[in-house]
């Protein structure tokens with residue numbers, strides 16, 4: 642069996658994954674040091690990984706957080722398989738690929754994780770980015786709706802044996818009905834009432850997303866760009882617990 646870096650998984654039932662999209666490591670860690678691993682998991686994406694690399698992920702692990710490495714691998718099967726195995730060696734909790742990379746690519750990624758056994762990260766695939774709407778698909782020559790195209794990619798992902806998909810919370814009810822409760826739904830595009838949608842198009846509030854049955858909601862700017870990010874996280878958690 643291949644070994645992952647020794648990382649003890651945090652024990653949290655929080656559905657929140659905070660997208661740590663900062664360009665400043667100290668600012669990111671100042672926020673992280675004000676929250677608890679029981680409150681949320683953390684997502685490291687293309688910006689922070691490009692700036693600060695695997696060492697930054699290790700620093701989050703040392704602080705007890707589970708990390709979703711959101712690099713959305715999309716390449717030939719051999720390259721994606723090796724990248725996913727490198728993520729597993731780093732000990733991340735979750736890693737992802739683009740479903741539009743196709744079935745052979747997704748199967749290669751899944752097979753690359755087999756040697757890690759129970760230490761393998763969850764492997765999920767991005768369906769249709771939550772920033773996309775029908776007109777964006779039309780630009781690509783796709784005349785289907787984002788929800789229908791996302792469903793098509795989610796079915797393919799499930800057939801390939803992955804653990805779940807990234808989709809919009811707007812798609813959660815129909816995906817859970819069709820793909821089953823065990824197939825994980827990870828949903829960015831979460832916006833508390835009154836917060837800016839920005840570049841996101843298929844959005845829902847945290848409470849709506851929870852009711853729709855998502856497993857994990859990814860929240861970035863509504864927390865990280867708030868005047869008090871740790872307080873913004875607390876407020877969202879309270880709203881999910883029916884306290885606000």
Ligand SMILES: O=c1ccn([C@@H]2O[C@H](COP(=O)(O)O)[C@@H](O)[C@H]2O)c(=O)[nH]1
Nearest residue numbers: 660686769770771829830859860861862
């Ligand atoms: O379809 C997708 C896939 C990934 N993301 C990522 O989630 C966060 C969302 O951040 P916000 O600031 O809450 O919009 C960001 O890191 C994206 O890269 C996504 O938004 N949609």
